[in-house]
Amino acid sequence: MKHAQTYQLTVNEMNEFLEQLSKKYDIYAPVRISCGGRYAKDDSIIYQPINTYQEIEFHERSTYPLKEVLTPITQTLFYFTEDEFKESKSPQKDVLIFGRACDINSIKIQDQIYLQNGGVEDYFYKRIRDKIKFILMDCPEQFEGCFCCSVGANKTDMQSLAVSDNNGSAYVGIYDSDFNNYFAKYSAVDHEIQTPLENELKVDYPVIDNLDLANKLKEHPMWKEFDARCIGCGSCTVSCSTCTCFETTDIVYTQNAHIGERRRTCSSCMVDGFDKVAGGQSFRKKPSEKYRYKILHKVYGYNARFHTGPMCVGCGRCSARCPELISYPATLNKLSQAIKEIKGGVQHD
Template sequence: MGIELDVKSFDDALKILSKDYKIFAPIRLKGKGAFSDTDLVTYGEISSYRDIELSEKSRYSPKEIIYPITQTLFYFTEDEYKEPEIDNKGIIVFLRPCDANSYLKLDNIFLKNGPYEDNYYKRLRDKVKFFVIECTKGFSTCFCVSTGSNKFLDYDVFFRFDNDRITCDVKNDEFSYAFSGKEVEFTPEFIEKNEIEVNLPDIDKISQNLEYVFNHELWDEYTKRCIACGRCTVSCPTCSCFSMQDIFYKDNPKCGERRRVWASCMVDGFTDVAGGHSYRQKYGERMRFKVMHKIYDYKKRFGTTMCVGCGRCDDVCPEYISFIKIVSKVTDVVER
């Protein structure tokens, strides 16, 4: 059974929930797009139904809600250090199934990728409640069905937005107090077929032919085409590379803070090491590293592809490089 809401009752629920939660959803920022007089669709805090952008895919994913672009890990002096306080409120995120699944991919990286959990990630991640938006059509560059990220059943509340008619399924009783309305028959639906289908390579076949795939000429194309801007990794909901920065205060150089800052395997300087050496200087080599991590290395370790098929990397690339086509090429090479 579900609950049918009108816009007012939905906004009333948001108002009730905002006392204990910060609420995020896709929003439209007027005039903030990459080109003049264009808008930017990204994630931000909302307070009403009209704030939510449902007609267009967000350029950026919701990962920065729990994995900030710049995050202060601790403040330090000569004698001691202190971790920053975090907001006591919980976090509600309205997101589509692919993005909800991307949080699970990040969990593997930050919480299950060795003997220790990343506490800075975990204390934000533990606050998250999933308010999943029904998505049955997708967008032109989506291929979530191919990656198995088209469904997400471990939601707290599931929403169907049909113009101003809203239906929800409250699975987590923790939120039942906020939603009231007419009870109706309701079964969540998920997309079953994208416009694009991607044939992912068999990882066992890659393992058997790893050196051949590694040295294949297909990567040379991207040495010529890629400009190493890193937009694909910034927009990606599962890319998780970072670097560390120690910031020393001008008024007291013996005090400062350590920050974690997003980085990218695609940009210059990422593989620089002591002694002036640098690995993967060719852009095609970087592309190989990124792609193989998404479809091979990660799957070999965690049993699932890292990519969720959101298609954002294809949407934002200024050189029109298609991740979808690269994966298809790898599959063809492996099958041959």
């Protein structure tokens, strides 16, 4: 990560800074929602617009990833009548998003899928993506299940600013000269904002370097256990930083069948019906088949298309959100072992 000019600001000064930024930018950050979690007394941490520094949750991982700002779970694309349509409003301001290195790096993957996939740019993604800049948050604690260092997502070069919370003050690093004027009255300090250098959890991330190996892995018995474990709820993919699958649905208003809206809604390869084709045929009926498809796409399919590495930034949310406690890192380690077996000529019944 390139070195930045760094300043130390009090909380009040940070609030003044955010107020100045809000004249030009909508600002999003992870915010704690009391009793908004999976269980009655659990909190959730989700991305929301903020006005003050105190709203930002620095010390826990957000429940859902940064991508929610760009591609909400449900998004209206346009409204229609019987003879015309009108697209939904695009952001009026530019956008600043606080995010950790893994989440910011995940947007590189989103960009490839939405902007570089088949030579066609997704209009609704691009209109907000062009307005976005990122504020890097450091990671003062290790989050359970994180393995960003194993996939090289612990550092990023996409940030315009970086912020490190310092118990009553904040260090702010500038990487984009557009923000220099905001700090003209402050003196720089000697401090470098750090991102994780090592995770407690280390993953032997599998490398599938050819289609023949991928096809052999499909037949490996390691997948069988997931028929009894996976319930196909899709929680892992909804919380994933990099998953992009969606469905488009026309919602027709009850009062007038000729008026409505077209929505894009987050979907998942883990749920029944995702792979249904004309005629009603589905190709992956068992939970193990769905789970295998997801894993091999993350590890092999995405890289085979874009040649930029795995479709994963090691954020750990998929494992954290799984109600059946299925560990994605454990699956990756099993897959690495299966690759060694196949390359070593081990036979399975």
